[in-house]
Amino acid sequence: MSAALIDGKAVAASLRERIADDVADFAASAGRVPGLAVVLVGDDAASAVYVRNKAAACAAAGIAGHEHRLPADTSEEALLAVVLGLNADPSVDGILVQLPLPPQIDASRILAAISADKDVDGFHATNAGRLATGLPGFVPCTPLGCLHLIRSVGPDLRGAEAVVIGRSNIVGKPMAALLLGADCTVTIAHSRTRDLPEVARRADILVAAVGRPEMVRGDWVKPGAIVIDVGINRIASTPGRTKLVGDVHFAEASAVARAITPVPGGVGPMTIAMLLANTLEAARRHAGLA
């Protein structure tokens, strides 16, 4: 392996220490702690793990976590009522409704109902529009964490060729918007992209957010590129066991890249750190301390 390892876990840990200090300052000024409500519908095992991680991270940062677990057969109206209650609750600064939602619920309707100034996920159309037009707002945590990691190894992004594989509203599109905002030349690739390996090889900065285990092979990577692997894929390993792998074939890509994120320990921990940062920012705005 020749690439430098981008240690998201370590970067996230140091960010979280700083956030904890800032939370203490906020509490001293505002007379209350920031609050984050996390809503989980159903019993998806992976979602339960993330929600547990978020609760622990909140506690460690001094943020009050309000966890709402609803049964898998919850109706859209019932979930809407929970969201409206959280919108109206002054102790709640941030609201996160864990995705995916069960099939009877229209996620876009739920996301639209979250107050834009409590939308610490940055998924509301108002915040997506703010990001697209260069206005201040909440930026989705995963791409924001990716940008931090990219800047930790390549602070000057002006004119760099960036290729984002994946165009979801929660990762790919906001990632592209952030890179564009950093003056990269940005290409967004997806399932209809012709000759994806060729497109990927153009990238000085390659971000993979696809959900396909180890899809990006070594010969897709330009020598010296920065590779950010957003994918979280649980696959079978030895009989009866599973393991997490990314969307990038790590062993191959790390022989070619200049720097690369591992899975686990890369983007995932940064997502949680950015969620805490967004929640503190929401609390400051609500308290008039921003």
Ligand SMILES: NC(=O)C1=CN([C@@H]2O[C@H](COP(=O)(O)OP(=O)(O)OC[C@H]3O[C@@H](n4cnc5c(N)ncnc54)[C@H](OP(=O)(O)O)[C@@H]3O)[C@@H](O)[C@H]2O)C=CC1
């Ligand atoms: N680390 C973290 O904190 C987070 C990790 N993730 C992980 O990131 C990955 C992506 O998540 P998300 O964006 O929500 O996923 P989505 O399924 O919403 O989007 C996947 C994107 O990949 C594209 N795609 C699918 N197959 C191919 C292919 N063969 N070639 C090129 N493009 C393809 C799709 O294209 P099209 O639009 O044409 O269908 C789509 O744009 C997942 O593994 C997820 O678990 C997600 C969020 C946070």
Ligand SMILES: Nc1nc(=O)c2c([nH]1)NC[C@@H]1CN(c3ccc(C(=O)N[C@@H](CCC(=O)O)C(=O)O)cc3)C=[N+]21
């Ligand atoms: N409303 C909403 N907001 C989200 O931000 C959101 C969501 N829904 N649904 C699911 C995805 C996924 N996601 C992750 C967060 C942390 C890790 C993480 O901490 N990963 C660790 C490992 C975790 C493990 O061991 O399973 C790592 O990569 O090192 C992963 C994935 C947030 N998401």
Ligand SMILES: [Mg+2]
């Ligand atoms: Mg961490």
